[in-house]
Amino acid sequence: MNTIDAQHHTALATAGWTVLPRLIRSELLDSVVEALGPSLALRDEIRHRNGVLENSAGTLHHLLMDDPCYVELLAQLSALEPIFKGYFEGNFVLNSYGGVINERDSRAYVQNVHRDIRFGSDTRRFMVNALVMLDDFTLENGATHILPHSQNMLEQPTDEHFYAHASRATGERGSILLFDSRMWHATGRNTTNAPRRALTLTFTSPFFKPQLDYARLFGYGNLGRCNAWMRQVLGFNARVPQSLDEFYVPVEQRFYQRGQD
Template identity: 90%
Template structure:
Protein backbone atom coordinates (compact mmCIF):
# COMPACT_ATOMS: atom_id res chain seq x y z
CA UNK A 1 0.00 0.00 0.00
CA UNK A 2 1.50 3.35 -1.05
CA UNK A 3 1.43 6.45 1.14
CA UNK A 4 -1.72 7.94 -0.45
CA UNK A 5 -3.62 4.66 -0.13
CA UNK A 6 -2.42 4.40 3.48
CA UNK A 7 -3.80 7.87 4.22
CA UNK A 8 -7.23 6.91 2.89
CA UNK A 9 -7.11 3.61 4.79
CA UNK A 10 -6.37 5.51 8.02
CA UNK A 11 -9.23 7.94 7.39
CA UNK A 12 -11.64 5.04 6.85
CA UNK A 13 -10.47 3.37 10.04
CA UNK A 14 -10.81 6.52 12.15
CA UNK A 15 -13.24 9.16 10.86
CA UNK A 16 -15.02 6.44 8.85
CA UNK A 17 -14.93 8.18 5.46
CA UNK A 18 -12.61 9.66 2.85
CA UNK A 19 -12.78 11.17 -0.66
CA UNK A 20 -10.35 10.18 -3.43
CA UNK A 21 -10.25 13.14 -5.84
CA UNK A 22 -10.73 12.82 -9.62
CA UNK A 23 -10.23 9.04 -9.76
CA UNK A 24 -12.43 8.37 -12.82
CA UNK A 25 -11.62 9.84 -16.27
CA UNK A 26 -13.99 12.36 -17.85
CA UNK A 27 -14.81 10.38 -21.01
CA UNK A 28 -16.14 7.46 -18.96
CA UNK A 29 -18.09 9.81 -16.70
CA UNK A 30 -19.81 11.32 -19.76
CA UNK A 31 -20.81 7.85 -20.99
CA UNK A 32 -22.14 6.88 -17.56
CA UNK A 33 -24.25 10.04 -17.34
CA UNK A 34 -25.75 9.29 -20.76
CA UNK A 35 -26.60 5.73 -19.70
CA UNK A 36 -28.35 6.72 -16.46
CA UNK A 37 -31.47 8.15 -18.10
CA UNK A 38 -32.53 4.96 -19.93
CA UNK A 39 -31.58 2.90 -16.86
CA UNK A 40 -33.87 4.97 -14.65
CA UNK A 41 -36.73 4.78 -17.15
CA UNK A 42 -36.47 0.96 -17.21
CA UNK A 43 -36.57 0.72 -13.41
CA UNK A 44 -39.40 3.23 -13.02
CA UNK A 45 -41.50 1.22 -15.47
CA UNK A 46 -40.94 -2.00 -13.48
CA UNK A 47 -41.64 -0.23 -10.16
CA UNK A 48 -44.78 1.35 -11.60
CA UNK A 49 -45.97 -2.03 -12.89
CA UNK A 50 -45.27 -3.69 -9.53
CA UNK A 51 -46.73 -0.88 -7.40
CA UNK A 52 -43.49 0.13 -5.64
CA UNK A 53 -42.75 3.48 -7.26
CA UNK A 54 -43.47 5.63 -4.19
CA UNK A 55 -40.54 7.35 -2.40
CA UNK A 56 -37.99 6.13 -4.96
CA UNK A 57 -37.45 9.20 -7.15
CA UNK A 58 -34.15 9.04 -8.99
CA UNK A 59 -32.94 5.82 -7.39
CA UNK A 60 -31.50 2.97 -9.48
CA UNK A 61 -30.47 -0.55 -8.50
CA UNK A 62 -28.38 -3.31 -10.11
CA UNK A 63 -27.00 -1.40 -13.07
CA UNK A 64 -24.11 -3.73 -13.93
CA UNK A 65 -25.32 -5.18 -17.25
CA UNK A 66 -27.48 -2.30 -18.49
CA UNK A 67 -24.61 -0.89 -20.53
CA UNK A 68 -20.92 -1.79 -21.05
CA UNK A 69 -19.90 1.47 -19.36
CA UNK A 70 -21.08 0.15 -15.98
CA UNK A 71 -18.79 -2.87 -16.31
CA UNK A 72 -15.98 -0.56 -17.42
CA UNK A 73 -16.44 1.57 -14.31
CA UNK A 74 -16.27 -1.49 -12.06
CA UNK A 75 -13.04 -2.53 -13.80
CA UNK A 76 -11.53 0.92 -13.18
CA UNK A 77 -12.31 0.66 -9.48
CA UNK A 78 -9.51 -1.91 -9.30
CA UNK A 79 -7.43 1.13 -8.31
CA UNK A 80 -9.15 0.86 -4.92
CA UNK A 81 -8.11 -2.75 -4.32
CA UNK A 82 -5.26 -1.95 -1.86
CA UNK A 83 -7.59 0.23 0.24
CA UNK A 84 -10.36 -2.38 0.19
CA UNK A 85 -7.99 -5.20 1.12
CA UNK A 86 -6.69 -3.11 4.00
CA UNK A 87 -10.24 -2.31 5.12
CA UNK A 88 -11.46 -5.91 4.99
CA UNK A 89 -8.08 -7.45 5.89
CA UNK A 90 -8.77 -9.86 3.05
CA UNK A 91 -10.99 -10.42 0.05
CA UNK A 92 -14.38 -8.89 -0.80
CA UNK A 93 -17.11 -8.98 -3.46
CA UNK A 94 -19.59 -6.56 -5.01
CA UNK A 95 -22.76 -6.49 -2.92
CA UNK A 96 -24.79 -3.86 -4.80
CA UNK A 97 -24.41 -1.57 -7.80
CA UNK A 98 -26.83 1.33 -7.85
CA UNK A 99 -27.14 5.00 -8.62
CA UNK A 100 -28.93 8.20 -7.64
CA UNK A 101 -30.14 11.12 -9.76
CA UNK A 102 -30.79 13.87 -7.22
CA UNK A 103 -32.89 16.65 -8.74
CA UNK A 104 -34.27 19.86 -7.30
CA UNK A 105 -36.86 19.17 -4.61
CA UNK A 106 -36.92 15.42 -5.36
CA UNK A 107 -37.94 13.09 -2.51
CA UNK A 108 -36.68 9.57 -1.91
CA UNK A 109 -35.74 7.26 0.93
CA UNK A 110 -31.99 7.98 0.53
CA UNK A 111 -32.60 11.48 1.93
CA UNK A 112 -33.53 9.99 5.31
CA UNK A 113 -30.78 9.63 7.92
CA UNK A 114 -29.75 5.98 7.72
CA UNK A 115 -26.89 3.49 7.68
CA UNK A 116 -26.44 0.68 5.14
CA UNK A 117 -25.60 -2.15 7.52
CA UNK A 118 -27.37 -2.61 10.84
CA UNK A 119 -24.67 -4.42 12.80
CA UNK A 120 -20.94 -4.28 13.27
CA UNK A 121 -17.99 -5.83 14.99
CA UNK A 122 -15.09 -4.55 17.03
CA UNK A 123 -12.72 -6.97 15.33
CA UNK A 124 -13.57 -6.88 11.62
CA UNK A 125 -15.40 -4.85 9.02
CA UNK A 126 -18.07 -6.32 6.77
CA UNK A 127 -19.16 -3.63 4.29
CA UNK A 128 -17.90 -0.46 2.61
CA UNK A 129 -19.65 2.06 0.34
CA UNK A 130 -18.07 3.55 -2.78
CA UNK A 131 -19.92 6.54 -4.22
CA UNK A 132 -18.71 7.74 -7.64
CA UNK A 133 -19.46 11.42 -8.23
CA UNK A 134 -20.72 11.85 -11.81
CA UNK A 135 -21.20 15.58 -11.19
CA UNK A 136 -19.44 17.97 -8.83
CA UNK A 137 -20.77 17.45 -5.30
CA UNK A 138 -21.46 20.86 -3.72
CA UNK A 139 -23.30 22.17 -0.68
CA UNK A 140 -25.97 23.57 -3.03
CA UNK A 141 -26.67 20.45 -5.12
CA UNK A 142 -27.00 17.91 -2.32
CA UNK A 143 -23.54 16.66 -1.33
CA UNK A 144 -23.89 13.73 1.07
CA UNK A 145 -24.24 14.46 4.78
CA UNK A 146 -22.10 12.05 6.81
CA UNK A 147 -21.56 11.89 10.58
CA UNK A 148 -17.83 11.43 11.29
CA UNK A 149 -16.83 8.70 13.76
CA UNK A 150 -20.38 7.32 13.82
CA UNK A 151 -19.46 3.77 12.77
CA UNK A 152 -19.82 2.57 16.38
CA UNK A 153 -22.96 4.54 17.25
CA UNK A 154 -25.77 1.98 17.35
CA UNK A 155 -28.62 4.35 18.22
CA UNK A 156 -29.82 6.45 15.30
CA UNK A 157 -29.22 10.13 16.06
CA UNK A 158 -32.14 12.51 15.88
CA UNK A 159 -32.28 14.66 12.77
CA UNK A 160 -31.35 17.67 14.90
CA UNK A 161 -28.26 15.93 16.30
CA UNK A 162 -27.26 14.53 12.92
CA UNK A 163 -27.45 17.72 10.86
CA UNK A 164 -25.80 19.78 13.60
CA UNK A 165 -22.72 17.53 13.61
CA UNK A 166 -22.55 16.01 10.11
CA UNK A 167 -19.83 16.83 7.57
CA UNK A 168 -20.51 17.28 3.85
CA UNK A 169 -18.77 15.05 1.30
CA UNK A 170 -18.02 17.58 -1.43
CA UNK A 171 -15.79 16.85 -4.42
CA UNK A 172 -15.20 17.25 -8.14
CA UNK A 173 -16.85 14.93 -10.66
CA UNK A 174 -14.89 11.73 -10.96
CA UNK A 175 -14.05 11.68 -7.26
CA UNK A 176 -14.98 8.67 -5.14
CA UNK A 177 -16.39 8.86 -1.62
CA UNK A 178 -15.55 5.79 0.46
CA UNK A 179 -17.20 5.23 3.82
CA UNK A 180 -17.71 2.52 6.39
CA UNK A 181 -21.25 1.27 5.78
CA UNK A 182 -22.06 1.62 9.48
CA UNK A 183 -21.79 5.42 9.14
CA UNK A 184 -24.95 7.45 9.63
CA UNK A 185 -25.50 9.48 6.46
CA UNK A 186 -28.12 11.05 4.20
CA UNK A 187 -28.37 12.42 0.67
CA UNK A 188 -28.53 16.22 0.70
CA UNK A 189 -31.23 18.38 -0.83
CA UNK A 190 -30.50 19.71 -4.30
CA UNK A 191 -31.43 23.39 -4.44
CA UNK A 192 -30.05 23.96 -7.96
CA UNK A 193 -31.72 23.46 -11.35
CA UNK A 194 -29.19 20.84 -12.50
CA UNK A 195 -29.24 17.15 -11.51
CA UNK A 196 -26.58 15.81 -9.16
CA UNK A 197 -25.78 12.24 -10.22
CA UNK A 198 -23.79 9.46 -8.60
CA UNK A 199 -23.19 5.74 -8.75
CA UNK A 200 -23.51 3.96 -5.41
CA UNK A 201 -21.69 0.66 -5.00
CA UNK A 202 -21.19 -1.45 -1.90
CA UNK A 203 -18.66 -4.20 -1.25
CA UNK A 204 -18.83 -6.89 1.43
CA UNK A 205 -16.93 -9.87 2.76
CA UNK A 206 -17.27 -12.73 0.24
CA UNK A 207 -19.52 -14.86 2.46
CA UNK A 208 -22.26 -12.20 2.37
CA UNK A 209 -25.04 -12.76 -0.13
CA UNK A 210 -24.97 -10.03 -2.80
CA UNK A 211 -28.24 -8.18 -3.34
CA UNK A 212 -28.35 -9.65 -6.87
CA UNK A 213 -26.53 -12.66 -8.29
CA UNK A 214 -23.94 -10.58 -10.16
CA UNK A 215 -21.89 -13.58 -11.29
CA UNK A 216 -24.92 -15.11 -13.00
CA UNK A 217 -26.05 -11.71 -14.32
CA UNK A 218 -22.62 -11.13 -15.87
CA UNK A 219 -22.61 -14.73 -17.18
CA UNK A 220 -20.12 -17.56 -17.20
CA UNK A 221 -19.82 -17.23 -20.97
CA UNK A 222 -18.06 -13.89 -20.36
CA UNK A 223 -15.50 -15.24 -17.88
CA UNK A 224 -12.73 -15.01 -20.46
CA UNK A 225 -13.16 -11.20 -20.27
CA UNK A 226 -12.41 -11.20 -16.55
CA UNK A 227 -9.05 -10.40 -15.04
CA UNK A 228 -8.32 -11.41 -11.44
CA UNK A 229 -9.98 -8.26 -10.03
CA UNK A 230 -13.23 -8.72 -11.95
CA UNK A 231 -13.41 -12.45 -11.25
CA UNK A 232 -13.08 -11.76 -7.53
CA UNK A 233 -15.32 -8.72 -7.25
CA UNK A 234 -18.15 -10.22 -9.32
CA UNK A 235 -18.22 -13.20 -6.95
CA UNK A 236 -16.93 -15.92 -9.25
CA UNK A 237 -14.53 -17.04 -6.50
CA UNK A 238 -17.30 -17.33 -3.92
CA UNK A 239 -19.98 -19.32 -5.74
CA UNK A 240 -21.95 -22.26 -4.35
CA UNK A 241 -21.73 -25.55 -6.31
CA UNK A 242 -25.04 -27.00 -7.52
CA UNK A 243 -24.12 -30.68 -7.65
CA UNK A 244 -21.65 -33.29 -6.41
CA UNK A 245 -19.91 -33.17 -9.80
CA UNK A 246 -19.30 -29.46 -9.27
CA UNK A 247 -18.20 -30.06 -5.69
CA UNK A 248 -15.67 -32.83 -6.36
CA UNK A 249 -13.21 -31.00 -8.60
CA UNK A 250 -9.54 -29.99 -8.34
CA UNK A 251 -8.89 -27.06 -5.99
CA UNK A 252 -8.22 -24.57 -8.81
CA UNK A 253 -11.62 -25.37 -10.36
CA UNK A 254 -13.70 -25.05 -7.21
CA UNK A 255 -16.53 -22.54 -7.17
CA UNK A 256 -15.69 -21.38 -3.63
CA UNK A 257 -12.00 -20.62 -3.67
CA UNK A 258 -9.66 -20.37 -0.70
CA UNK A 259 -9.28 -17.00 1.02
CA UNK A 260 -12.95 -16.03 0.74
CA UNK A 261 -13.40 -15.54 4.48
Protein backbone atom coordinates (compact mmCIF):
# COMPACT_ATOMS: atom_id res chain seq x y z
CA MET A 1 0.00 0.00 0.00
CA ASN A 2 1.52 3.34 -1.07
CA THR A 3 1.50 6.49 1.05
CA ILE A 4 -1.68 7.95 -0.50
CA ASP A 5 -3.57 4.65 -0.18
CA ALA A 6 -2.39 4.39 3.43
CA GLN A 7 -3.76 7.89 4.15
CA HIS A 8 -7.19 6.94 2.80
CA HIS A 9 -7.10 3.65 4.72
CA THR A 10 -6.36 5.55 7.93
CA ALA A 11 -9.19 8.00 7.28
CA LEU A 12 -11.63 5.11 6.73
CA ALA A 13 -10.49 3.45 9.95
CA THR A 14 -10.82 6.63 12.03
CA ALA A 15 -13.25 9.28 10.74
CA GLY A 16 -14.99 6.55 8.71
CA TRP A 17 -14.88 8.27 5.31
CA THR A 18 -12.54 9.74 2.72
CA VAL A 19 -12.67 11.23 -0.80
CA LEU A 20 -10.26 10.17 -3.56
CA PRO A 21 -10.06 13.08 -6.02
CA ARG A 22 -10.55 12.78 -9.80
CA LEU A 23 -10.07 9.02 -10.12
CA ILE A 24 -12.31 8.39 -13.17
CA ARG A 25 -11.58 9.97 -16.56
CA SER A 26 -14.07 12.41 -18.10
CA GLU A 27 -14.88 10.37 -21.22
CA LEU A 28 -16.06 7.41 -19.15
CA LEU A 29 -18.08 9.71 -16.89
CA ASP A 30 -19.79 11.17 -19.98
CA SER A 31 -20.75 7.68 -21.17
CA VAL A 32 -22.21 6.79 -17.77
CA VAL A 33 -24.21 10.03 -17.59
CA GLU A 34 -25.66 9.33 -21.06
CA ALA A 35 -26.61 5.79 -20.02
CA LEU A 36 -28.35 6.84 -16.79
CA GLY A 37 -31.45 8.26 -18.49
CA PRO A 38 -32.49 5.03 -20.26
CA SER A 39 -31.53 3.04 -17.15
CA LEU A 40 -33.82 5.14 -14.97
CA ALA A 41 -36.69 4.91 -17.47
CA LEU A 42 -36.43 1.11 -17.49
CA ARG A 43 -36.53 0.90 -13.69
CA ASP A 44 -39.34 3.41 -13.32
CA GLU A 45 -41.45 1.40 -15.79
CA ILE A 46 -40.89 -1.78 -13.76
CA ARG A 47 -41.55 -0.03 -10.44
CA HIS A 48 -44.72 1.53 -11.80
CA ARG A 49 -45.91 -1.84 -13.12
CA ASN A 50 -45.20 -3.50 -9.76
CA GLY A 51 -46.61 -0.69 -7.62
CA VAL A 52 -43.37 0.30 -5.87
CA LEU A 53 -42.67 3.69 -7.44
CA GLU A 54 -43.31 5.78 -4.30
CA ASN A 55 -40.37 7.59 -2.65
CA SER A 56 -37.87 6.32 -5.24
CA ALA A 57 -37.35 9.41 -7.43
CA GLY A 58 -34.07 9.25 -9.29
CA THR A 59 -32.86 6.02 -7.70
CA LEU A 60 -31.43 3.19 -9.80
CA HIS A 61 -30.44 -0.33 -8.79
CA HIS A 62 -28.32 -3.09 -10.38
CA LEU A 63 -26.93 -1.18 -13.34
CA LEU A 64 -24.06 -3.52 -14.20
CA MET A 65 -25.26 -4.98 -17.52
CA ASP A 66 -27.39 -2.08 -18.79
CA ASP A 67 -24.49 -0.68 -20.79
CA PRO A 68 -20.79 -1.56 -21.31
CA CYS A 69 -19.79 1.71 -19.63
CA TYR A 70 -20.99 0.40 -16.26
CA VAL A 71 -18.78 -2.67 -16.59
CA GLU A 72 -15.85 -0.51 -17.65
CA LEU A 73 -16.28 1.74 -14.64
CA LEU A 74 -16.28 -1.25 -12.29
CA ALA A 75 -13.06 -2.39 -13.93
CA GLN A 76 -11.53 1.04 -13.29
CA LEU A 77 -12.24 0.69 -9.58
CA SER A 78 -9.44 -1.89 -9.41
CA ALA A 79 -7.35 1.13 -8.38
CA LEU A 80 -9.11 0.87 -5.02
CA GLU A 81 -8.09 -2.75 -4.43
CA PRO A 82 -5.26 -1.98 -1.94
CA ILE A 83 -7.59 0.21 0.14
CA PHE A 84 -10.38 -2.37 0.06
CA LYS A 85 -8.03 -5.22 1.00
CA GLY A 86 -6.74 -3.15 3.89
CA TYR A 87 -10.26 -2.29 4.99
CA PHE A 88 -11.55 -5.90 4.85
CA GLU A 89 -8.19 -7.48 5.75
CA GLY A 90 -8.87 -9.85 2.89
CA ASN A 91 -11.07 -10.35 -0.14
CA PHE A 92 -14.40 -8.77 -1.00
CA VAL A 93 -17.14 -8.85 -3.66
CA LEU A 94 -19.60 -6.43 -5.23
CA ASN A 95 -22.79 -6.33 -3.15
CA SER A 96 -24.78 -3.68 -5.05
CA TYR A 97 -24.33 -1.39 -8.05
CA GLY A 98 -26.75 1.51 -8.12
CA GLY A 99 -27.06 5.19 -8.88
CA VAL A 100 -28.85 8.38 -7.90
CA ILE A 101 -30.03 11.31 -10.01
CA ASN A 102 -30.67 14.07 -7.46
CA GLU A 103 -32.92 16.71 -9.05
CA ARG A 104 -33.97 20.03 -7.57
CA ASP A 105 -36.38 19.48 -4.68
CA SER A 106 -36.79 15.76 -5.49
CA ARG A 107 -37.66 13.38 -2.67
CA ALA A 108 -36.36 9.84 -2.25
CA TYR A 109 -35.58 7.48 0.62
CA VAL A 110 -31.83 8.15 0.28
CA GLN A 111 -32.40 11.67 1.63
CA ASN A 112 -33.41 10.25 5.01
CA VAL A 113 -30.70 9.84 7.65
CA HIS A 114 -29.70 6.18 7.44
CA ARG A 115 -26.90 3.66 7.42
CA ASP A 116 -26.44 0.84 4.90
CA ILE A 117 -25.67 -2.00 7.29
CA ARG A 118 -27.46 -2.45 10.58
CA PHE A 119 -24.76 -4.28 12.51
CA GLY A 120 -21.03 -4.22 12.94
CA SER A 121 -18.09 -5.68 14.76
CA ASP A 122 -15.19 -4.28 16.72
CA THR A 123 -12.87 -6.81 15.12
CA ARG A 124 -14.08 -7.04 11.51
CA ARG A 125 -15.55 -4.77 8.85
CA PHE A 126 -18.22 -6.21 6.59
CA MET A 127 -19.25 -3.50 4.07
CA VAL A 128 -17.88 -0.35 2.44
CA ASN A 129 -19.63 2.19 0.18
CA ALA A 130 -18.06 3.66 -2.94
CA LEU A 131 -19.88 6.68 -4.39
CA VAL A 132 -18.65 7.84 -7.80
CA MET A 133 -19.29 11.56 -8.36
CA LEU A 134 -20.60 11.97 -11.93
CA ASP A 135 -20.98 15.73 -11.34
CA ASP A 136 -19.18 18.09 -9.02
CA PHE A 137 -20.54 17.61 -5.50
CA THR A 138 -21.21 21.00 -3.91
CA LEU A 139 -23.08 22.30 -0.88
CA GLU A 140 -25.73 23.72 -3.22
CA ASN A 141 -26.43 20.63 -5.34
CA GLY A 142 -26.77 18.06 -2.58
CA ALA A 143 -23.33 16.82 -1.53
CA THR A 144 -23.72 13.88 0.85
CA HIS A 145 -24.10 14.60 4.57
CA ILE A 146 -21.99 12.16 6.62
CA LEU A 147 -21.51 12.06 10.39
CA PRO A 148 -17.80 11.53 11.18
CA HIS A 149 -16.85 8.79 13.66
CA SER A 150 -20.43 7.45 13.68
CA GLN A 151 -19.50 3.91 12.64
CA ASN A 152 -19.92 2.72 16.23
CA MET A 153 -23.07 4.77 16.95
CA LEU A 154 -25.70 2.05 17.20
CA GLU A 155 -28.71 4.29 17.74
CA GLN A 156 -29.82 6.57 14.92
CA PRO A 157 -29.04 10.19 15.80
CA THR A 158 -31.83 12.72 15.80
CA ASP A 159 -32.03 14.85 12.68
CA GLU A 160 -31.10 17.87 14.80
CA HIS A 161 -27.90 16.22 16.06
CA PHE A 162 -27.05 14.74 12.67
CA TYR A 163 -27.30 17.94 10.63
CA ALA A 164 -25.60 20.00 13.34
CA HIS A 165 -22.51 17.76 13.34
CA ALA A 166 -22.37 16.14 9.89
CA SER A 167 -19.66 16.92 7.35
CA ARG A 168 -20.36 17.41 3.64
CA ALA A 169 -18.61 15.16 1.12
CA THR A 170 -17.82 17.70 -1.59
CA GLY A 171 -15.59 16.87 -4.53
CA GLU A 172 -14.87 17.29 -8.21
CA ARG A 173 -16.48 15.19 -10.90
CA GLY A 174 -14.76 11.81 -11.12
CA SER A 175 -13.89 11.71 -7.43
CA ILE A 176 -14.92 8.79 -5.23
CA LEU A 177 -16.36 8.98 -1.74
CA LEU A 178 -15.52 5.90 0.31
CA PHE A 179 -17.16 5.32 3.66
CA ASP A 180 -17.70 2.62 6.24
CA SER A 181 -21.25 1.40 5.61
CA ARG A 182 -22.07 1.75 9.32
CA MET A 183 -21.76 5.55 8.97
CA TRP A 184 -24.92 7.59 9.39
CA HIS A 185 -25.41 9.62 6.22
CA ALA A 186 -28.00 11.24 3.94
CA THR A 187 -28.21 12.57 0.41
CA GLY A 188 -28.24 16.36 0.43
CA ARG A 189 -30.98 18.56 -0.99
CA ASN A 190 -30.30 19.92 -4.47
CA THR A 191 -31.19 23.61 -4.66
CA THR A 192 -29.78 24.14 -8.17
CA ASN A 193 -31.46 23.68 -11.55
CA ALA A 194 -28.98 21.02 -12.70
CA PRO A 195 -29.07 17.33 -11.69
CA ARG A 196 -26.43 15.99 -9.32
CA ARG A 197 -25.66 12.42 -10.36
CA ALA A 198 -23.69 9.61 -8.76
CA LEU A 199 -23.10 5.90 -8.91
CA THR A 200 -23.50 4.14 -5.58
CA LEU A 201 -21.70 0.83 -5.14
CA THR A 202 -21.21 -1.31 -2.06
CA PHE A 203 -18.68 -4.07 -1.44
CA THR A 204 -18.86 -6.77 1.22
CA SER A 205 -17.00 -9.78 2.56
CA PRO A 206 -17.34 -12.61 0.00
CA PHE A 207 -19.61 -14.74 2.20
CA PHE A 208 -22.36 -12.07 2.12
CA LYS A 209 -25.13 -12.63 -0.38
CA PRO A 210 -25.06 -9.86 -3.02
CA GLN A 211 -28.30 -7.97 -3.61
CA LEU A 212 -28.38 -9.45 -7.13
CA ASP A 213 -26.58 -12.46 -8.58
CA TYR A 214 -23.97 -10.41 -10.41
CA ALA A 215 -21.95 -13.40 -11.58
CA ARG A 216 -25.00 -14.89 -13.30
CA LEU A 217 -26.09 -11.46 -14.59
CA PHE A 218 -22.65 -10.91 -16.11
CA GLY A 219 -22.76 -14.43 -17.55
CA TYR A 220 -20.46 -17.42 -17.36
CA GLY A 221 -19.94 -17.08 -21.10
CA ASN A 222 -18.19 -13.76 -20.45
CA LEU A 223 -15.89 -15.14 -17.75
CA GLY A 224 -13.03 -15.55 -20.22
CA ARG A 225 -12.70 -11.78 -20.60
CA CYS A 226 -12.44 -11.17 -16.84
CA ASN A 227 -9.12 -10.28 -15.27
CA ALA A 228 -8.39 -11.28 -11.67
CA TRP A 229 -10.06 -8.12 -10.28
CA MET A 230 -13.31 -8.61 -12.19
CA ARG A 231 -13.46 -12.34 -11.47
CA GLN A 232 -13.14 -11.64 -7.76
CA VAL A 233 -15.39 -8.60 -7.48
CA LEU A 234 -18.22 -10.11 -9.55
CA GLY A 235 -18.29 -13.09 -7.20
CA PHE A 236 -16.98 -15.80 -9.52
CA ASN A 237 -14.58 -16.90 -6.78
CA ALA A 238 -17.36 -17.23 -4.20
CA ARG A 239 -20.02 -19.24 -6.01
CA VAL A 240 -21.92 -22.24 -4.67
CA PRO A 241 -21.72 -25.47 -6.70
CA GLN A 242 -25.10 -26.96 -7.63
CA SER A 243 -24.10 -30.55 -8.32
CA LEU A 244 -21.55 -33.17 -7.26
CA ASP A 245 -19.83 -32.82 -10.63
CA GLU A 246 -19.31 -29.12 -9.91
CA PHE A 247 -18.15 -29.92 -6.37
CA TYR A 248 -15.58 -32.63 -7.21
CA VAL A 249 -13.16 -30.66 -9.38
CA PRO A 250 -9.49 -29.63 -9.07
CA VAL A 251 -8.86 -26.78 -6.60
CA GLU A 252 -8.23 -24.18 -9.30
CA GLN A 253 -11.63 -24.95 -10.89
CA ARG A 254 -13.71 -24.80 -7.72
CA PHE A 255 -16.58 -22.35 -7.52
CA TYR A 256 -15.69 -21.29 -3.97
CA GLN A 257 -12.00 -20.46 -4.00
CA ARG A 258 -9.71 -20.22 -0.99
CA GLY A 259 -9.46 -16.90 0.83
CA GLN A 260 -13.14 -16.01 0.46
CA ASP A 261 -13.73 -15.58 4.20
